[in-house]
Amino acid sequence: MLRLENISKSYNKGAIKAVDNINLDIKKGEIFGFLGPNGAGKTTTIKMIVGLLKPDSGKVTVGTVDAWQEPIEAKSMISYVPDNPEIYDRLKGIEYLNFMGDMYGIPKEEREKKLNYYLELFSIKDAVGDLIASYSHGMKQKIVLTGALLSNPDLFILDEPMVGLDPKSAFNLKEIMRKMCDEGKTVFFSTHVLEVAEKLCDRIAIINKGKIVALGTMEELKAHAEEKQSLENIFLELTE
Template identity: 80%
Template sequence: MLKIENISKSYGKGSVKAVDNIDLEIKSGEIFGFLGPNGAGKTTTIKMIVGLLKPDGGKISIDGVDVWDSPLEAKSKISYVPDNPEIYDKLKGIEYLNFIADMYEIPKEERIKDIEYYTKLFNIEHALGDIIGSYSHGMKQKIVLTSALITNPDLFILDEPMVGLDPKSAFNLKEIMRKMCNDGKTVFFSTHVLEVAEKICDRIAIINKGKIITVGTMEELREHAKEKESLENIFLELTE
């Protein structure tokens, strides 16, 4: 579903290499966790995957479609939830959701049903008539999650999705992610909440200083780190 081949990204006239020749291949039907310390290259990688940053070199394809050669076709297959919900503050919640639904050409009957379902699930249905500028950070996160989910993406990409969510909403999001993958779709997400990654991910990659240092299931990561304890212990050993 997602193939990353030898991509790199530098800043400051090449003096700072944020991502350094990484390769990843994510299959359909799996939840893939992308972990690393602050400044390791996680968000830069994600922004290249979704087409917000152009790599200095390498290739990214989504379901066989090159992100830069066929951007509209590639982006039609994904939804992206950034680490900070920067959205249109002057729109009402329902206006924003309909705007997203229009861009993805979602039929009226389908969008009404899904908007009702996800807004109730995240407990924001009462705020859809309010302008987004009046929302708390957590409510903005929920409206962005709802907008991403109503598009029914083949590849769901999230950058620190649990930040700002209350425990019930975080639980519901994890259940949604698992159901999506059970239906053959793919989830790729970064997080600092290692307990979440350990519980729900089929495979995990750890990036440090722009390089992938390990990829695999929890069992494979334990073998690589020679560490039989938690993901937290494995992460600390490998990134130190």
């Protein structure tokens, strides 16, 4: 569903190598965890996948579509939740959600049904008539998640999605992610919550200083570690 081939990205005229020639192949029906310390290249990689940053070299393929040669077709298959929910503060929540529905061409009846479901699930139904400027960080995160889920994307990309969510909403999001993959969709997400990644992900990649330093299932990662360690210990061993 998603393939990265020899992707690289530098800043400051090549002085800083944020992402260094990485290759990943993510399958349909897979929850794929993307882990790394701050500054390792996670967000830069994600922004190249979704079309916000152009790679210096390499290729991003979504399904069978070259994401940079056919960007509209590629983006029609993707929903993206960024690491910080910077959205239109002067819109009401429902106005933002209808804008998202319009962008993806979701019919009114289907849209209303999905909105009722997700707004109830994330406990923000009573707040959608308010300006987004009045929302807490967690409420903004929930409204962004709701908007991203409206299109039922083939590829759901999330950058630190649990930040700011209350325990119930975080649990519901994990349930949604698993259900999507059971239906043949693909989830690609970064997180610093290693316990969540260990329990939820089918496969995990660890990036450090722009390079992939580990890739595989939890069993495969443990097999390459010195002992049968937790993901936290493996992560610290590989990134220190």
